[in-house]
Amino acid sequence: MVRTRIAPSPTGDPHVGTAYVALFNYAWAKKNGGQFILRIEDTDRERSSEASEEMIFASLRWLGLSWDEGPDVGGPHAPYRQSQRTTIYQQHVEELIDRGAAYPCFCSKDRLDALREQQRRAKAPVMGYDRHCRSIPKAEAQARRRAGEPHVVRLAMPTQGITKVRDFLRGELEFDNTLIDDQVLLKSDGFPTYHLANVVDDHLMGITHVIRAEEWISSLPKHAQLYRAFGWEEPVFCHLPLLRNADRSKISKRKNPTSLNFYRRAGFLPEAMLNFLALMGWTMPDGREEFTLDEFVEAFTLDRIVLGGPVFDLTKLTWLNGKYIRTLGPQELLRRLRSDLLSDAYLLKILPLVRERIDKLEDFIAYASFFFVGEVSYGPDVLPKLVMKTSSPTEAAAILEELLEEELDPLLDWSKENLEARLRRFAEARSLRAGDFFMAVRVAVTGKTATPPLFETMEVLGKETCRRRLRHAVAVLKGKA
RNA sequence: GGCCCUGUCGUCUAACGGUUAGGACACCGGUCUUUCAAGCCGGCAGCAGGGGUUCGACUCCCCUCAGGGCCGCCA
Numbered sequence: 001m002v003r004t005r006i007a008p009s010p011t012g013d014p015h016v017g018t019a020y021v022a023l024f025n026y027a028w029a030k031k032n033g034g035q036f037i038l039r040i041e042d043t044d045r046e047r048s049s050e051a052s053e054e055m056i057f058a059s060l061r062w063l064g065l066s067w068d069e070g071p072d073v074g075g076p077h078a079p080y081r082q083s084q085r086t087t088i089y090q091q092h093v094e095e096l097i098d099r100g101a102a103y104p105c106f107c108s109k110d111r112l113d114a115l116r117e118q119q120r121r122a123k124a125p126v127m128g129y130d131r132h133c134r135s136i137p138k139a140e141a142q143a144r145r146r147a148g149e150p151h152v153v154r155l156a157m158p159t160q161g162i163t164k165v166r167d168f169l170r171g172e173l174e175f176d177n178t179l180i181d182d183q184v185l186l187k188s189d190g191f192p193t194y195h196l197a198n199v200v201d202d203h204l205m206g207i208t209h210v211i212r213a214e215e216w217i218s219s220l221p222k223h224a225q226l227y228r229a230f231g232w233e234e235p236v237f238c239h240l241p242l243l244r245n246a247d248r249s250k251i252s253k254r255k256n257p258t259s260l261n262f263y264r265r266a267g268f269l270p271e272a273m274l275n276f277l278a279l280m281g282w283t284m285p286d287g288r289e290e291f292t293l294d295e296f297v298e299a300f301t302l303d304r305i306v307l308g309g310p311v312f313d314l315t316k317l318t319w320l321n322g323k324y325i326r327t328l329g330p331q332e333l334l335r336r337l338r339s340d341l342l343s344d345a346y347l348l349k350i351l352p353l354v355r356e357r358i359d360k361l362e363d364f365i366a367y368a369s370f371f372f373v374g375e376v377s378y379g380p381d382v383l384p385k386l387v388m389k390t391s392s393p394t395e396a397a398a399i400l401e402e403l404l405e406e407e408l409d410p411l412l413d414w415s416k417e418n419l420e421a422r423l424r425r426f427a428e429a430r431s432l433r434a435g436d437f438f439m440a441v442r443v444a445v446t447g448k449t450a451t452p453p454l455f456e457t458m459e460v461l462g463k464e465t466c467r468r469r470l471r472h473a474v475a476v477l478k479g480k481a
Numbered sequence: 482g483g484c485c486c487u488g489u490c491g492u493c494u495a496a497c498g499g500u501u502a503g504g505a506c507a508c509c510g511g512u513c514u515u516u517c518a519a520g521c522c523g524g525c526a527g528c529a530g531g532g533g534u535u536c537g538a539c540u541c542c543c544c545u546c547a548g549g550g551c552c553g554c555c556a
Contacts, residue, residue, distance in 0.1 A: 007556090008556090009555080009556045011555080011556075041556070043555090043556085044555055044556070046555085047555070047556090105554095109554075112553085112554085116552095116553085120482095123482050123483095124482080124483085125482065125483045125484090126483065126484090126552095127482090127483075127552050128552065152554055167486095170486070170487095173485075173486085174485095175484075175485075176484075179483070179484060179552095180484090180552095181552085184553085184554050186554085187554040188554060189554080191554085193553095193554070193555085193556085194555075194556050195556095198556090213550095214486065214487090214549085214550065215549095215550055215551070215556090216550095216551090216556095217485060217486060217550075217551080218484075218485060218486090218550070218551035218552070219551075219552095220485090239486085241486090241487080241549095242549075242550070244548095244549080246491095246492085247548095248548055248549065249548090249549075249550095250549075250550070276493095279493060279494080279505090280493075281493090281494095282494095283493090283494060283495070287494090287495065287503085287504060287505090289493090289494090289504085289505055289506095306493095306494075307486080307487060307488090308487060308488065308489095308494095308548095309486095309487070309548085309549065309550090310492090310493060310494090311492060311493075313492050313493065313506070313507090315492080315506065315507060316492070316493065316505080316506045316507080317506095318506095319505090319506060319507085320506090322519085326519070
């Protein structure tokens with residue numbers, strides 16, 4: 001029985017990379033008549049949020065990648081949310097300690113920071129924990145734990161030899177054990193790190209194929225050692241290439257739209273999105289480039305995955321999406337438009353803001369057009385407002401860019417209250433004239449100087465549209481668009 | 482810096498030792514058309530470099546180079 005999983009961390013907007021990995025996992029499970037599981041890896045208490053988790057569910061559902069077991073649908077291995085499984089991890093950690101495969105570490109954050117800094121300055125070839133606490137006698141260590149001394153638990157890596165692990169696509173990989181440090185398994189807050197939780201859950205949930213992104217290869221030996229320490233059979237590991245920006249770095253939101261919400265709002269069809277993602281590092285045996293999810297599943301094999309990191313090319317996605325749109329009849333197209341961009345829910349949010357400002361129904365289209373288009377243009381009449389009185393175009397660009405990255409990108413609850421609080425905080429911190437600054441944001445986000453109230457407008461436009469237009473405004477100000 | 486992964490047109494890729502190195506996007510031309518698209522036809526463009534192995538290398542091996550990832554009590 002084949003069982004695969006997607007294990008996203010709910011720490012931000014739903015990521016296109018998650019959809020990519022989910023697609024391949026889904027396909028492999030379905031191809032083999034197995035199960036595809038959704039597990040939420042919310043062990044980072046600082047960054048995880050319910051809002052993010054909900055967006056992940058919504059995005060995967062939008063794409064049509066349905067899961068057989070998960071936090072919302074349950075299953076035989078519930079719970080599927082790691083924050084609800086802490087006692088399981090703690091028990092397993094005790095087992096490792098008993099076996100001598102893990103040990104408590106009492107080193108402070110300060111000590112570790114200093115150590116890292118020292119290694120960095122000395123350009124030490126081997127970075128990482130110096131195993132300071134590994135030599136503490138077990139009895140003493142346990143006594144200190146019982147006394148309540150803050151600590152983490154680390155994996156006791158073999159101090160010599162090599163770890164061999166097989167990657168389905170790359171063959172046998174070898175890692176020098178002396179170069180791998182003792183990974184933290186259990187944090188001082190009692191939560192597991194990814195490494196522990198991932199291995200324990202994959203085993204307990206009967207995952208047969210771990211299909212994940214290439215960025216995990218470097219921690220593969222740690223995972224392999226964990227399986228071996230527990231005496232568990234290892235799953236098949238298959239590392240997918242990383243999606244790339246045009247400059248070939250790992251795909252990032254500074255250089256690409258990475259939020260699935262962006263694609264949905266922009267009107268990319270889920271089937272086109274999946275089709276395109278399937279083309280990233282995989283091809284049909286017969287060379288066909290246009291195919292449905294079911295056809296993909298039917299033809300899918302892991303061995304046709306290509307290892308070079310594919311550049312995520314919005315142009316080709318757009319072309320494919322156009323092909324899909326052209327296959328839809330007017331009725332179906334209408335249904336698609338009505339489901340998001342022209343939904344009653346969306347229109348109902350816009351109308352209260354626009355009602356006071358129009359006198360004839362036909363005025364609606366002209367007045368409210370910026371609620372429906374993608375990017376907006378900045379004519380000579382509004383451009384000075386975008387620049388702001390006190391700054392140069394370059395400075396204005398920098399300000400908007402900082403606003404985006406510091407205040408807006410991290411904001412998941414896109415409400416007018418939060419927006420107002422963030423924008424005001426930002427303006428004050430930088431001593432920007434409120435009127436001037438808010439007008440610049442207004443223009444950036446709507447292309448107009450006269451609009452409904454800014455925060456309400458931004459709330460209705462939504463994060464993706466605001467983000468996208470702010471980005472565009474920055475590019476315009478920099479003379480790059 | 483160390484370790485690891487990767488390397489065919491600008492981009493996505495086919496090729497499983499023997500091909501004029503094929504297709505798709507983009508771009509350029511043409512065609513259709515009242516316009517713009519779409520469609521159709523055509524064109525441009527690539528095996529990172531150097532050594533081997535072999536009768537024969539894009540394909541196998543080695544070195545170099547280049548790109549990427551990781552080096553967190555983040556995943």
